[in-house]
Amino acid sequence: MEEDYEISTLPNNPIMAQIKAHKEKKTKKSRAKACLFAAVSSTIFTRIMSLKSAKAIWDYLKSEYEGDERIKGMQALNLISEFELQRMKDSETIKDYSDRLLSIANKVRLLRSEFTDSRIVQKILVTVPERYEATITTVENTKDLSKISLAELLNALQAP
CATH class of the missing domain: 1.10.1200 (Non-ribosomal Peptide Synthetase Peptidyl Carrier Protein; Chain A)
Incomplete structure (x- = not known):
């Protein structure tokens, strides 16, 4: 008789490790975006709110304010x-x-x-x-x- 196991209950499951790593990475990216949003004024926020990633926001702010x-x-x-x-x-x-x-x-x-x-x-x-x-x-x-x-x-x- 074959036993049914849920994927999540298997020990050292590489698929679950990948899913967990993906979730952590996504959470870090969301936190980075939230920190950048919190650090700018409302005027600047309206310029960066549509950017998709923390890197895109950072690159925009850097080019806008650092200058050549x-x-x-x-x-x-x-x-x-x-x-x-x-x-x-x-x-x-x-x-x-x-x-x-x-x-x-x-x-x-x-x-x-x-x-x-x-x-x-x-x-x-x-x-x-x-x-x-x-x-x-x-x-x-x-x-x-x-x-x-x-x-x-x-x-x-x-x-x-």
Whole structure:
């Protein structure tokens, strides 16, 4: 007498393993799409909602927002120009000013352009108001300004 087995009850069934792997892959793809949909604004969502795969959505977003090398180069130049024009306001704190400079520097870095902390240090040293002159002189006498870290400089300038 031949026994009837359901496919799913057979041990180590390769068909069931394939079905399970297919379901897991499909679930991962659906999760990836859901994450991408959740990460964009409603305006962008309406542009990508008809795309079939997470890869298609990712490729669309990448081409739309990354830009080509020439555009990224121009954006970096504009940001560097903006950085160079920055001056500390008399009413501004060192923290606010350094945060503003770091924000611009990080945008440049995101465009894969080199931007060192030493450049920010130099910028701060030459653009802070006169009230910081005594502190800068003290730092200059105790440290090598060409090797001082941004954190060290900011700590010295923020000290009471």
